[in-house]
Amino acid sequence: MHGRILLVALLLCINLFLMFRLVWSDQGVFAYLELKNRYAALQEKIDAVDAKSLDLSQEIRRLKSDKAYQEKVVRERMNFVKKDEILYIFPDDNAKSSESGDERKD
Numbered sequence: 001m002h003g004r005i006l007l008v009a010l011l012l013c014i015n016l017f018l019m020f021r022l023v024w025s026d027q028g029v030f031a032y033l034e035l036k037n038r039y040a041a042l043q044e045k046i047d048a049v050d051a052k053s054l055d056l057s058q059e060i061r062r063l064k065s066d067k068a069y070q071e072k073v074v075r076e077r078m079n080f081v082k083k084d085e086i087l088y089i090f091p092d093d094n095a096k097s098s099e100s101g102d103e104r105k106d
Contacts, residue, residue, distance in 0.1 A: 023029050062069050074080050081087045 021028065025031070063073065079087055079089065
């Protein structure tokens with residue numbers, strides 16, 4: 001009789017230990033759920049970077065092959081003009097507001 005009680009107590013302790021390891025250890029359920037969430041976040045970042053990479057490679061291909069697109073980009077980004085053209089550059093609204101904000105602080 002005492003042997004059975006001892007065996008049941010031993011099995012109960014082993015089961016409690018295994019339950020603790022299953023739930024709260026470094027390789028338990030909570031750690032798995034945390035890793036799963038981290039994996040999903042990293043996968044979203046990878047997808048975003050892949051999409052940006054695809055866009056950039058398409059733009060590179062377009063810049064290499066499409067002369068009209070090359071001209072458009074150079075004119076917009078570098079303010080190039082054709083012969084007999086006049087370029088007017090207006091200050092940005094953000095630059096105006098920051099300059100006027102600096103003046104108000106004085």
